[in-house]
Amino acid sequence: GEDVEQSLFLSVREGDSSVINCTYTDSSSTYLYWYKQEPGAGLQLLTYIFSNMDMKQDQRLTVLLNKKDKHLSLRIADTQTGDSAIYFCAESGPSRGTYKYIFGTGTRLKVLA
Amino acid sequence: DGGITQSPKYLFRKEGQNVTLSCEQNLNHDAMYWYRQDPGQGLRLIYYSQIVNDFQKGDIAEGYSVSREKKESFPLTVTSAQKNPTAFYLCASGGPYNSPLHFGNGTRLTVT
Numbered sequence: 362g363e364d365v366e367q368s369l370f371l372s373v374r375e376g377d378s379s380v381i382n383c384t385y386t387d388s389s390s391t392y393l394y395w396y397k398q399e400p401g402a403g404l405q406l407l408t409y410i411f412s413n414m415d416m417k418q419d420q421r422l423t424v425l426l427n428k429k430d431k432h433l434s435l436r437i438a439d440t441q442t443g444d445s446a447i448y449f450c451a452e453s454g455p456s457r458g459t460y461k462y463i464f465g466t467g468t469r470l471k472v473l474a
Numbered sequence: 475d476g477g478i479t480q481s482p483k484y485l486f487r488k489e490g491q492n493v494t495l496s497c498e499q500n501l502n503h504d505a506m507y508w509y510r511q512d513p514g515q516g517l518r519l520i521y522y523s524q525i526v527n528d529f530q531k532g533d534i535a536e537g538y539s540v541s542r543e544k545k546e547s548f549p550l551t552v553t554s555a556q557k558n559p560t561a562f563y564l565c566a567s568g569g570p571y572n573s574p575l576h577f578g579n580g581t582r583l584t585v586t
Contacts, residue, residue, distance in 0.1 A: 369514070391572055403480075403564055403577035404517075449516070453572050462507075462568075462575055466516035 363387040365465035367450055372471045379437040381468045383450030386431060390452040393426060395435045398447045398467065407435070407448075437470075445472045476501045480565050480578035487559075487585050495550045495581045497565035505568040506548035507575065510534060510561045517564065523548055552583065559585045 365385045373379045385393070391412050396404040410417045410424045410433075417424045423436040437444055447467040454461065478499045487493045499506065505524045509517040519532030523542040537556025542548055548567075552559045562582050566575040 392574070394574055401580070401582070403579045406574050406576065409574050464517040466514065
């Protein structure tokens, strides 16, 4: 079945860049998303990319998509302590007359001061 | 401000009792979803609804029930048949054509 995989933990120093990686298996994916979850809160949509794009930049965030390898990454420039959170990768695409959303297990980013 | 409201934020129940979690959205989205989140397991889909008066089971629907009588509302009932109900429950809604999901702030349910 379809799957989205992420590493569980990432630790970086404040001011450095963070790169969170994700791989997915479904070649029919049309959109890929990055969400941020702070403790005790819901998921906040950070950015998303259409599957025919290979890069999207939005302020400190850069998304890179390698469709051939089914690999998605999120780069956070100048990482701050407020970026400490869980980051979820997700993909969506058509499935049996509807759209399905598959989420990864999340990467916990810890920013060290 | 448009958004999704889940209530209550924290809910405590005794084992054997049914409990209903509320989810309301004013984004005019057709589709609504319920997810369960357990530590280290990501999100698992419980139920979803793409239109009023219609809903489908997700991957872990056993022990749960939903209704969709209004576009804005998609309440989730956790029944006594759900073996491990203690979890963080997230409601989401989505616009048409594969658009991003928007999430509420969640309800943490503790059953003892």
